[in-house]
Structures are given as structure tokens and as C-alpha cells.
Amino acid sequence: MTQNTPSPHPALAPGPWGLPFLGVLPKLAREPLGFLVHMAHQYGDVVRLPFGRSEAYLISHPDDVRQVLVTNYRSYKRSELYDKMKPLLGEGLITSDGDFWQRQRRMMQPAFHKQRVISFTGMMVESIQRMLERWEKAEQRAEPLDMLAEMMRITQTIITRTMFSAGLDEATVDAVGQAVTVGQATAEQRFWSLVVFPDAIPTPQNRRFQRAVRTIDRIVHGLIDERRRSGEDKGDLLSMLLAATDETDGKGMTQRQLRDELVTIYLAGHETTSVALTWAWYLLSLHTDVARKVQAEVDEVLQGRVPTYEDLEKLRYVHQVVEETLRLYPPAWLLSRTALQDDVLSGYRIPAGAAVLLCPYVVHRHPRYWENPLGFDPDRFQPQQVEARHRHVYFPFGTGPHLCIGNRMSLMEAQLVLAMVVQRYRLDLVVDQRVVPHPQISLKPEGAVRMTLHRRSPPARAS
């Protein structure tokens, strides 16, 4: 029988025993990455994991990734893990499903059209220039910078300006940033918790969370109201979403939907990109041969100028560095779905109601698909090599109808940040620290990633 051909008696997938009532949840919560990698290697393409009274199936064959996310996606819905973000995000694109999601996606898609994204290049370049100016003080004082914090700050600035043009003062940007951080910390704490106190119970954490949500609501609703009153089209995401109507009924989004989508885009649109960039700096500092190739390409293409959109096509190697970073450290490291009906994956039965776990971190490092899987080798993303691989062994942005709506934007942003920083500096990791991944909602490094700035010689010409 061929792969994925339904069988009348599909087998029960292999997997470990777990503890009574808890299954493998404690192991998964303690060391998620190591545990999932180990499971896939020990048991194969489909692993049955007891999860308390329910069960989950870890899948790592690219045909199965395609079946769940693309060809048979209607047989699955987003799993309960996504629901844990609902108190913060509401019913935005990341947390919604079915017809509601589809309608929202249709209305939002034009805002992420290629030409729209290209129109953000100038704003991105200007924001990165300001960051580099700010870094000069740290350079002069030879002070290390926390690259995770720096990358978070630049991606926050860029997403805020994408959504609301330049019309936000620093205090508002900071207030939203802080409130979202608190909201996200709560969601992350709930992500792995076996016991979650309902919002109505006034634990200190719940109270902090509700305060944060009130702050976000006040600011975001205020911005929407102000824009409605002025009626001005600023060409930013807020104006686009306010004007968007659905082709089937001609209606636009309600105030609540607008709020949910804006908060979703804010969160999804900066955290993942900042984490990817931080890992890129880390990897480049460890692989000086790759870093030197990046420098050579940037110097040759840009000749000391600031980049334009047209340059990005020529900065091929920089693009490959971003892709290879997303392979080794995929910020969205775990996707999950719930089966709505029985399915068969790699010959194994997936019963309705079970969770299916798709872990890009596991598949991206699988020795069956990647030679020297732990090596950092951006040449894997040369076009001939990409062509030769199964399309679904690499899915940092997901795939199918739920494919990341911001993938083009984030790749462009990452390429611009890398090129403009490399043009001016070499970044070295401070030696007395261990950089390890800390998988939460995204695959962040644990704690700060301190790096020192070294002005490149001869200094790049300022434009």
C-alpha cells in the first residue's frame, strides 16, 4: 500500500507509555524540544503520545504535513493550544477557524499584497537607520547590547509604523509594548500549565493580565475611533482594514474584529521576526566563514548605500542566511491541530478528537531529509538544492490555507536589518553566556543575548 492510502484497518501508532492521568505532559513541559526530537527518532513518522485522558500524535513525514495542513485541512481545526491566546487576541486570524476565519482572511489578504509590502521598504530602512544611530553610543562606550531586546525593539517599531503610520508617540508605543508583553507572558505561562485559574479568579497574575488587556483595548479602540473620525486614508494597515469589505456581503469588520486583528498582527508581526533575527546574529557570530560571505555580498551589492527594494533580489546569500536560520530555529516551532474526523497518516489511524502536533523544529533537523542537519549551511537554500527537496520538509511559515500572512513582510524586514547592520558592524557574542532555546509560544533564546559591536573597517560610506 502506498503512503497515506486509507486502509480499512489502519494500525495504532507506536509511542511511549506515560504517567497515569498526566501521560507524557510533564516530560513535554520539562524539555519540549529534546523530548519531541527523541520521540520522532525512537518511534518514527507518527508517534502516539498519551496526554492525560486524551492523546496527541506527533507527525514528521512531509507527506503527512501536507495532508494535515494542505490537502485534507478541512478535516482538522486549530487545537486548544491556540485557544490559550484568545483572552489576549480574541478572534483574530491566528485564533479563529472555519467560515469566520475564511472571511477575515479574504478581507485581510490585500493588505499583505506584494506591492503593499514593497511600499513599506522606505519606512523600514529609515527605522533601521535610527536604530544604528542609537547604537553609536554603545559602540563608543564599548557596551554590549542585548540583541534580543534590540531586535524586539526594531520589529516593534516597524510593525507599529506599518499599522498606524508614524502617527504614534513614543509613550503610546511603549505602553502598548509593555501591555502586550504582560498579556503574552500570561498566555505563555498558561501554554504549558496543567492547571489554569479561570480569568474570574482574582489571582495576581489574572489581575495583571486583565489590566494589560484593558490598556491594549483603550489604546487600540482609541486609535480606531480617531481614524474613523478623521476619515483620512493614510495608506497604512489600519486604513486598509477599515476600508476592507467582504466580497460576499459587502460588509466590513466590526469594531471588535478590527481590534482583534490589529492586536494579532502586532503580536504575530514582531515577536517571530525579532526572534529569527536574534538567532541569525548568534549563528553568524559562531560561523565567521558565513559572516564573511554575507559582508562581501552586502559590500558588493550596496557599495556603501542604503538598500532599496531592488537590492533585495541581489542580496541572495543574505536571504539564504535568513532561511537557514529559520530552519535551525523556527520561531513558530510547534503547530497543532485537532482531528475533526478519523484520518490515516502514514498508515496509522488518527482518531477524531485527537491532537496532531507538527513540529518544524523536528522536521527541519531530521537526518532523513537534511545532510548534516545540525550544521549551519545557508547554501542548502540555493535554488537547485531547494528544488531537489520535498516541499514540506521545510515549513517555518506553515503551509496551506493558514500559511503565514506576513511571510513576505518578515523576510524582507529580516533581510534589510541583516544587510544594514552587517554593512556597518561585526557582532561578537560576549563569552560568559550560554545561549539556549527556550520554547514558549515562540522559540526565543533564554534570557539576553549579549553581543559587542565592532565597526567594520574600512567604515561603510553613509548615504
Ligand code: HEM
Ligand atoms: C519570521 C517571522 C514569522 C514566522 C516564523 C511566522 C510563522 C507563522 C506560522 C508557522 C503560521 C501558521 C500557523 C498555523 O498554521 O497554525 C503563521 C500564521 C500567521 N502569521 Fe506569521 N510568522 C512570521 C511573521 C509574521 C508577520 C510579520 C506577520 C504580520 C505582519 C504574521 C502574521 C501571521 C498571521 C496573521 C497568521 C495567521 C494566518 C491565518 O491562519 O490565516 N506573521 N505565522
